[in-house]
Amino acid sequence: MEAKTVTGKTVEIKSPRKSTWEQVKRMKLLYVMLLFPAIMLFIFNYLPMYGVIIAFKNFSPGLGIWDSPWNDFEHFKRLFTDFMFLRALKNTLFISILKIVIAFPAPIIFAILLNEIRNQKFLKVTQSISYLPHFMSWVILSAMIIEVFSPQRGIVNFIITAFGGDPVNFLASKVFFIPVLLLTDIWKEIGYGAIIYLATIASIDPALYEAAEMDGAGRFKKMIHITLPSIMPMVIILFILRLGGILNAGFDQILNLYNPLVYEVADIIDTYVYRSGLEQFQFDYATAVGLFKNVIGIIFILGANAIIRRKSEHGIW
Amino acid sequence: MKKKFSIFEFCLIIGFVFFSILVLYPFWQTIVISFSDPKQVSGLGMNLWPERWITDAYQFVFTYGNTMKAYANTILRTVSGTFLIVAFTMLAAYPLSKRDLPFRNTITIFFLIAMFFSGGIIPDYLLIKNLGLIDTRWALILPSAVNVFYIIIMRNYFMTIDKGIEESAIMDGAGYFTILTKIILPLSKPVIATIALWAAVFHWNEWFQALVYIQDDAKSVLQIVVRKMLTAMDVSQSENAAAIGAGGGSSKNLLLANVRAATVMISIGPIVLVYPFVQKYFIKGIMIGSLKG
Numbered sequence: 201m202e203a204k205t206v207t208g209k210t211v212e213i214k215s216p217r218k219s220t221w222e223q224v225k226r227m228k229l230l231y232v233m234l235l236f237p238a239i240m241l242f243i244f245n246y247l248p249m250y251g252v253i254i255a256f257k258n259f260s261p262g263l264g265i266w267d268s269p270w271n272d273f274e275h276f277k278r279l280f281t282d283f284m285f286l287r288a289l290k291n292t293l294f295i296s297i298l299k300i301v302i303a304f305p306a307p308i309i310f311a312i313l314l315n316e317i318r319n320q321k322f323l324k325v326t327q328s329i330s331y332l333p334h335f336m337s338w339v340i341l342s343a344m345i346i347e348v349f350s351p352q353r354g355i356v357n358f359i360i361t362a363f364g365g366d367p368v369n370f371l372a373s374k375v376f377f378i379p380v381l382l383l384t385d386i387w388k389e390i391g392y393g394a395i396i397y398l399a400t401i402a403s404i405d406p407a408l409y410e411a412a413e414m415d416g417a418g419r420f421k422k423m424i425h426i427t428l429p430s431i432m433p434m435v436i437i438l439f440i441l442r443l444g445g446i447l448n449a450g451f452d453q454i455l456n457l458y459n460p461l462v463y464e465v466a467d468i469i470d471t472y473v474y475r476s477g478l479e480q481f482q483f484d485y486a487t488a489v490g491l492f493k494n495v496i497g498i499i500f501i502l503g504a505n506a507i508i509r510r511k512s513e514h515g516i517w
Numbered sequence: 518m519k520k521k522f523s524i525f526e527f528c529l530i531i532g533f534v535f536f537s538i539l540v541l542y543p544f545w546q547t548i549v550i551s552f553s554d555p556k557q558v559s560g561l562g563m564n565l566w567p568e569r570w571i572t573d574a575y576q577f578v579f580t581y582g583n584t585m586k587a588y589a590n591t592i593l594r595t596v597s598g599t600f601l602i603v604a605f606t607m608l609a610a611y612p613l614s615k616r617d618l619p620f621r622n623t624i625t626i627f628f629l630i631a632m633f634f635s636g637g638i639i640p641d642y643l644l645i646k647n648l649g650l651i652d653t654r655w656a657l658i659l660p661s662a663v664n665v666f667y668i669i670i671m672r673n674y675f676m677t678i679d680k681g682i683e684e685s686a687i688m689d690g691a692g693y694f695t696i697l698t699k700i701i702l703p704l705s706k707p708v709i710a711t712i713a714l715w716a717a718v719f720h721w722n723e724w725f726q727a728l729v730y731i732q733d734d735a736k737s738v739l740q741i742v743v744r745k746m747l748t749a750m751d752v753s754q755s756e757n758a759a760a761i762g763a764g765g766g767s768s769k770n771l772l773l774a775n776v777r778a779a780t781v782m783i784s785i786g787p788i789v790l791v792y793p794f795v796q797k798y799f800i801k802g803i804m805i806g807s808l809k810g
Contacts, residue, residue, distance in 0.1 A: 227612075227693070229694060233694075234612045238609075239628075245635065250640075252636050313532075316526065339743050343746065343747060343778075347543070353564070390542075477638065502633070
């Protein structure tokens with residue numbers, strides 16, 4: 201709407217822009233429509249960006265965001281001496297890289313193998329089952345995971361003790377917590393992640409396979425020389441995007457599964473922001489930690505987008 | 518391709534059957550625990566079948582404190598939140614789909630920026646607090662009402678609709694709003710269904726905003742009821758359901774595990790029930806979403 205008045209003024213002085221102004225007038229109802237979502241977006245997305253300035257202040261709720269005094273980057277200086285923050289940064293990178301190395305390839309392998317199944321009905325049913333966990337929240341999945349790994353009731357410990365071992369409290373163990381994170385992450389996302397690969401595989405020209413068969417290529421040869429190269433561009437795009445989100449190690453998952461016993465290995469930046477901000481009410485410091493993460497994260501994401509844009513001539517957006 | 522059933526394919530099928538069992542086991546185990554006698558599930562076991570089917574845990578859940586209230590809140594939130602998202606998505610997507618809309622790029626950038634930059638959880642919280650929305654139902658539906666990703670997907674879909682139909686409607690004197698509701702809307706059913714489903718699943722599953730913005734149990738949602746049972750497990754070794762519930766008046770000695778499993782079952786019930794019928798829309802949606810415009 202603001203844009204409209206701005207041009208409105210130009211029109212009175214000069215005439216060349218008249219056609220634009222006419223167009224705006226003709227389409228004014230469209231601007232009225234846009235106004236509703238734009239105002240909502242302004243309030244709920246842009247106003248919090250203004251609130252970020254408390255990262256540079258000694259925020260006191262009584263004084264409010266504007267009147268709280270500036271503090272000369274004190275929070276940011278504290279950041280690099282705060283052992284809890286450094287630990288969270290290290291854990292974030294460690295968990296994220298492990299997920300990229302181990303959980304990222306899982307849907308690719310799943311899709312390639314599933315594609316080898318020729319019974320369409322079996323394929324469809326397996327696929328439908330595989331993405332069921334994706335539609336559940338981490339709260340719900342955590343309730344299930346706690347049971348599976350429970351030292352009092354779970355099936356995993358049942359099997360361990362059946363083979364003569366001692367029960368392990370997986371979710372309270374600094375050694376086993378990360379493997380549980382990886383495993384359950386794969387459980388939730390493998391089927392959903394495979395959808396895009398299966399669709400790409402389905403669009404491969406069957407003539408390629410037929411030609412390869414003529415040349416005497418077996419199943420594995422076809423897999424490696426046709427299927428894999430065909431999905432490679434998609435793999436690369438998704439891999440770069442995943443790298444862009446390297447500071448997102450899985451907030452929902454960890455916040456629902458972790459506990460003080462495993463903070464040492466499981467506390468990530470997001471969970472640290474949550475605890476220091478909303479449980480200990482250090483609003484200003486937590487905002488500074490969050491801002492640090494967001495700025496680095498944005499650089500990664502924009503970098504990833506730029507790489508993809510250059511490679512494929514059109515970016516994700 | 519030749520129809521030849523090889524050993525390789527046989528092994529694959531065995532592998533995928535095993536995989537499917539692994540994926541589904543946690544769900545099945547939840548069903549079993551929710552219907553089992555507390556004595557059966559209080560020791561290590563496979564939880565493959567209840568020794569006898571009892572519904573005590575469900576009776577407890579249906580009568581205990583706020584669970585039913587939370588169910589009603591979840592439904593209310595999902596219905597109103599989904600409606601808001603779909604409405605705002607259409608209101609933004611339709612104008613932005615017009616190539617000849619002056620300042621279209623500037624406005625699009627205004628929307629896109631919000632997708633990449635955010636204030637973070639603390640500034641979000643302070644905003645909701647300053648707006649006086651803490652402990653109101655609005656806090657659960659307003660912040661997520663505008664979703665830029667959905668807007669782009671719907672805009673791209675609108676841009677594929679034949680302009681001819683619209684132009685003839687304009688000739689007949691129809692306004693933009695009439696065109697949107699009478700022409701565009703009926704032609705866009707698949708994309709609207711997809712976005713409505715995404716929005717519904719989002720609202721049904723959303724727990725973080727409810728955790729942070731709602732303290733009043735009377736306005737809480739199912740996800741929070743389940744989450745409280747997760748942390749209850751952490752802090753106390755007391756496995757008795759009475760420990761978690763403001764009274765409840767149950768003397769049946771249920772385990773927290775029984776009650777939690779029953780609550781999980783009623784929470785995922787609606788999703789599991791509609792899942793076989795709507796999953797194809799989700800898949801279609803991903804394909805629409807991956808085609809960039």
